[in-house]
Amino acid sequence: MIEAKLDIVENQNKKPKPEGDDLPFGQVFTDHMFTMEYTREKGWFQPQIVPYEPITLDPAAMIFHYGQSVFEGLKAYLNSEGDIQLFRPEENLKRMNRSNGRMSIPPISEELVINYLKQLLLLEKEWIPNEEGRSLYIRPFVIATEANLAVAPSQSYKFMIILSPVGSYYPEGIHPVSIQVEEHFTRAVRGGTGTAKTGGNYCGGYKAQEKAADRGHAQVMWLDGVHKKYIEEVGSMNVFFKINGQIITPELNDSILEGVTRKSIIELLKHWNIDVIERKISMEELLQAYEDGQLEEAFGAGTAAVVSPIGELSWQDETMIINGRQTGDLTKFLYNTITGIQTGKLPDTFNWTET
Numbered sequence: 001m002i003e004a005k006l007d008i009v010e011n012q013n014k015k016p017k018p019e020g021d022d023l024p025f026g027q028v029f030t031d032h033m034f035t036m037e038y039t040r041e042k043g044w045f046q047p048q049i050v051p052y053e054p055i056t057l058d059p060a061a062m063i064f065h066y067g068q069s070v071f072e073g074l075k076a077y078l079n080s081e082g083d084i085q086l087f088r089p090e091e092n093l094k095r096m097n098r099s100n101g102r103m104s105i106p107p108i109s110e111e112l113v114i115n116y117l118k119q120l121l122l123l124e125k126e127w128i129p130n131e132e133g134r135s136l137y138i139r140p141f142v143i144a145t146e147a148n149l150a151v152a153p154s155q156s157y158k159f160m161i162i163l164s165p166v167g168s169y170y171p172e173g174i175h176p177v178s179i180q181v182e183e184h185f186t187r188a189v190r191g192g193t194g195t196a197k198t199g200g201n202y203c204g205g206y207k208a209q210e211k212a213a214d215r216g217h218a219q220v221m222w223l224d225g226v227h228k229k230y231i232e233e234v235g236s237m238n239v240f241f242k243i244n245g246q247i248i249t250p251e252l253n254d255s256i257l258e259g260v261t262r263k264s265i266i267e268l269l270k271h272w273n274i275d276v277i278e279r280k281i282s283m284e285e286l287l288q289a290y291e292d293g294q295l296e297e298a299f300g301a302g303t304a305a306v307v308s309p310i311g312e313l314s315w316q317d318e319t320m321i322i323n324g325r326q327t328g329d330l331t332k333f334l335y336n337t338i339t340g341i342q343t344g345k346l347p348d349t350f351n352w353t354e355t
């Protein structure tokens with residue numbers, strides 16, 4: 001590990017830690033944050049940990065106008081020995097640099113960031129909940145800071161990491177949700193920015209989400225933007241189907257975000273010798289499988305929920321009820337295995353966790 005020196009300014013006004021289980025996602029933040037600056041002349045410089053506080057930016061800062069930014073999302077857990085555990089953080093940081101590349105933002109040393117993150121987590125260790133299902137959500141992000149209204153990549157950036165304790169995604173146990181297949185709006189399109197974790201991809205999806213919510217659905221299933229035929233993702237998760245014993249997930253293309261959970265599930269299934277295939281899958285094929293009684297399970301996969309079973313899927317005039325709206329055995333098994341590895345309750349045979 002390379003030496004990662006940084007300045008630390010301790011917060012003298014520490015906040016009380018939240019108690020109880022009703023911890024809303026992403027609304028409570030810890031006492032400190034990590035910040036680092038970039039200019040063309042200096043590269044990335046001035047890494048520091050400072051008290052969590054608002055930042056000041058010029059109103060002409062490019063982030064406000066053209067949205068040049070990327071973000072990441074991962075979690076830290078406390079294992080039974082009281083050590084901080086991260087789940088495949090290098091995968092998130094590699095993805096951050098892929099996103100940076102797509103958004104014309106300069107790369108950041110993944111090794112240095114992991115080192116800085118670990119120093120921040122050590123300082124904030126008391127904020128990591130050790131109750132079942134809870135964790136500390138980590139949000140690294142980069143924003144364009146140059147004050148300039150020209151439509152061009154910024155000459156300066158700010159990289160930050162903020163931390164937020166989060167409650168269990170499933171306080172009442174894992175439960176299937178109802179999903180609406182979106183026929184009009186598109187999350188990402190060939191040649192677009194779908195493979196990058198950048199803000200615009202998410203706010204561009206709100207309209208479809210509102211539509212689905214109005215019809216009583218929890219989330220949207222996204223189809224490809226060219227043919228509106230092939231399944232891409234569900235909400236902000238990758239998606240898996242179990243059809244006649246085989247697991248199918250849409251193959252990566254340049255409009256699907258490559259999830260760390262998706263990658264881990266594929267590796268687990270292969271390790272268990274369960275038939276898993278990455279390929280295009282259309283809504284027609286899915287409906288046919290459903291009508292033939294072969295659609296056994298369907299679930300989304302992402303850091304926030306780990307897996308989110310789909311109990312009901314509405315597409316055009318069809319409604320598919322999957323596995324009698326119950327969580328499937330494979331979905332449950334994947335959930336228990338991944339959360340077990342993340343929290344240190346199960347052996348980490350794949351070397352996925354870092355302490």
Ligand code: PMP
Binds near residue numbers: 257258304
């Ligand atoms: N797709 C999208 C669009 C996402 O935002 C996310 C969350 N990062 C995922 C998939 C799942 O990725 P991960 O498993 O790395 O959380």
